[in-house]
Amino acid sequence: MECSKRSSLLALVLVSLCCLASSTDISHDGRALKINGERRIIISGAIHYPRSTPEMWPDLLRKAKEGGLDTIETYIFWNGHEPRRREYYFEGNYDVIRFFKEIQNAGLYAILRIGPYVCAEWDYGSTLAMVTIAIILHPIIQTVQNSGQKIGLAGNLKQPKWGHLKELHAALKSMEKSLTYGEVNNTDFGNGVAATKFSYNATVSGCFLSNANQSSDATLEYQGTKYFLPAWSVSILPDCKQEVYNTAKVTTQTSIMVKKPNKANDEASDLKWSWRPETLGSSVRGLGGNFTENKLLEQIITAVDESDYLWYMTSVDISHKQQMTLRVNTTGHVLHAFVNGQLVGSQYGPNGNWVFVFERTAKFKAGKNHISLLSVTVGLKNYGARYELEPAGIVSGPVQLIGGNITIDLSTNAWSYKIGLDGEKTKVYLDNPDRKWYSGIIPTQRPFTWYKVLMLYCDAT
Ligand SMILES: *[C@@H]1O[C@H](CO)[C@@H](O)[C@H](O)[C@H]1NC(C)=O
Ligand SMILES: *[C@@H]1O[C@H](CO)[C@@H](O)[C@H](O)[C@H]1NC(C)=O
Ligand SMILES: *[C@@H]1O[C@H](CO)[C@@H](O)[C@H](O)[C@H]1NC(C)=O
Ligand SMILES: *[C@@H]1O[C@H](CO)[C@@H](O)[C@H](O)[C@H]1NC(C)=O
Ligand SMILES: *[C@@H]1O[C@H](CO)[C@@H](O)[C@H](O)[C@H]1NC(C)=O
Ligand SMILES: *[C@@H]1O[C@H](CO)[C@@H](O)[C@H](O)[C@H]1NC(C)=O
Numbered sequence: 082m083e084c085s086k087r088s089s090l091l092a093l094v095l096v097s098l099c100c101l102a103s104s105t106d107i108s109h110d111g112r113a114l115k116i117n118g119e120r121r122i123i124i125s126g127a128i129h130y131p132r133s134t135p136e137m138w139p140d141l142l143r144k145a146k147e148g149g150l151d152t153i154e155t156y157i158f159w160n161g162h163e164p165r166r167r168e169y170y171f172e173g174n175y176d177v178i179r180f181f182k183e184i185q186n187a188g189l190y191a192i193l194r195i196g197p198y199v200c201a202e203w204d205y206g207s208t209l210a211m212v213t214i215a216i217i218l219h220p221i222i223q224t225v226q227n228s229g230q231k232i233g234l235a236g237n238l239k240q241p242k243w244g245h246l247k248e249l250h251a252a253l254k255s256m257e258k259s260l261t262y263g264e265v266n267n268t269d270f271g272n273g274v275a276a277t278k279f280s281y282n283a284t285v286s287g288c289f290l291s292n293a294n295q296s297s298d299a300t301l302e303y304q305g306t307k308y309f310l311p312a313w314s315v316s317i318l319p320d321c322k323q324e325v326y327n328t329a330k331v332t333t334q335t336s337i338m339v340k341k342p343n344k345a346n347d348e349a350s351d352l353k354w355s356w357r358p359e360t361l362g363s364s365v366r367g368l369g370g371n372f373t374e375n376k377l378l379e380q381i382i383t384a385v386d387e388s389d390y391l392w393y394m395t396s397v398d399i400s401h402k403q404q405m406t407l408r409v410n411t412t413g414h415v416l417h418a419f420v421n422g423q424l425v426g427s428q429y430g431p432n433g434n435w436v437f438v439f440e441r442t443a444k445f446k447a448g449k450n451h452i453s454l455l456s457v458t459v460g461l462k463n464y465g466a467r468y469e470l471e472p473a474g475i476v477s478g479p480v481q482l483i484g485g486n487i488t489i490d491l492s493t494n495a496w497s498y499k500i501g502l503d504g505e506k507t508k509v510y511l512d513n514p515d516r517k518w519y520s521g522i523i524p525t526q527r528p529f530t531w532y533k534v535l536m537l538y539c540d541a542t
Pocket of ligand 3: 281282283284285
């Protein structure tokens with residue numbers, strides 16, 4: 082996740098909310114962030130407010146604080162606040178002011194990542210929360226990225242990580258003075274073993290003993306005491322004597338995820354799937370478009386984050402019945418092509434290179450013929466040089482029909498655009514007794530099918 086590291090350093094605005102009345106002075110020097118002139122270790126965790134409801138925020142914040150965080154970090158999710166140009170939304174899960182007031186009530190600081198850059202599996206779902214602990218020290222800049230959830234969406238504590246991090250946070254906080262003011266001395270003992278000592282004064286110091294060897298454990302005699310250092314681990318000695326934490330020897334009770342048998346099933350061992358078709362009818366006949374343009378548009382901008390699916394629909398007059406080749410040059414990621422309501426082919430870009438040329442033969446009739454192209458994105462790039470300029474969809478084409486010795490270029494035809502599938506619009510994923518789902522034999526070769534299964538999980542901590 083190089084992207085997260087980079088953006089952490091891009092724009093950090095530390096907002097002091099707990100002491101608005103007395104106003105807090107926030108600055109930094111080459112070594113640490115300073116609050117009211119004192120160098121501090123900020124232990125922050127991310128809570129992405131739109132992913133939970135305002136009712137859930139106080140409890141999430143309380144658990145975060147109890148876990149040793151003093152700061153909550155979040156992006157500002159502009160795609161939710163301004164879904165379309167000059168249309169603003171700050172209600173419900175997007176009530177960011179309420180979110181910050183809750184942080185204030187919890188007695189926590191906030192780090193605001195003002196965006197608009199968001200690199201958090203945001204566009205198309207996935208992980209629910211990420212924990213970033215940035216320990217910013219000179220000469221050590223260490224970013225511990227923990228992409229597993231610490232507090233799940235439902236606000237349940239995900240042991241064992243929550244407990245481990247709580248211990249880690251406590252150990253680091255207890256070393257705040259030596260880490261932010263102490264003199265640093267690194268000693269290399271060879272074979273990947275090293276000690277780093279932060280000395281504040283003659284009596285106050287903190288040490289890290291590390292074993293970077295991935296295959297062999299080590300025993301280190303350090304300042305008169307022997308320490309066992311498992312392979313690929315760091316030990317924390319807040320007073321340079323007593324080890325309170327080792328990354329490989331974490332002590333909190335480990336939990337197990339228990340998958341409950343599916344109650345809706347006769348045989349407890351396998352899942353009971355049902356299915357229903359996606360209704361393609363209007364789209365493959367060129368109907369129901371949202372707007373028309375005489376050119377091929379880029380997909381990400383056109384679909385304005387509403388769906389991974391964009392229909393490009395047009396029609397063409399052909400003088401006589403014939404076979405013709407439909408050729409589409411697309412920047413991907415997946416293309417399904419229909420001629421007169423019939424699927425003529427599906428294709429996706431080869432791994433890592435999404436640009437491809439789709440070419441299939443189809444029957445055309447004399448007169449008006451409908452061509453509907455369904456372009457699908459399967460996740461968007463969120464880092465790398467100029468990643469935001471990387472297009473998707475059919476963009477400028479060309480889209481051509483080749484028959485005999487003629488080539489018809491359809492790129493500047495009147496293209497009608499439709500965002501999303503019908504199932505998305507009708508929220509097929511919600512329980513609705515009026516909606517028919519088929520069970521029994523589940524078709525696996527049938528294109529455009531929604532599949533549903535009921536899964537019950539419980540967290541047995
Ligand atoms: C750094 O620590 C080593 C032993 O761990 C010691 O021999 C050395 O004198 C120390 N250096 C400084 C500058 O304190
Ligand atoms: C790790 O330990 C093994 C065995 O002692 C040694 O052969 C190897 O060179 C060490 N690797 C590093 C990176 O120090
Ligand atoms: C070292 O610093 C601590 C914390 O500020 C202080 O309590 C202690 O008296 C200091 N010790 C010496 C020897 O200066
Ligand atoms: C597109 O049109 C459909 C109706 O045909 C409508 O439900 C949907 O909200 C429209 N989407 C946009 C982005 O205009
Ligand atoms: C196909 O599209 C790509 C990306 O837009 C473009 O670079 C390329 O020139 C196009 N190929 C043709 C034959 O037009
Ligand atoms: C190619 O075009 C010529 C004249 O435009 C026509 O006479 C001929 O039949 C065409 N050939 C085919 C295979 O369509």
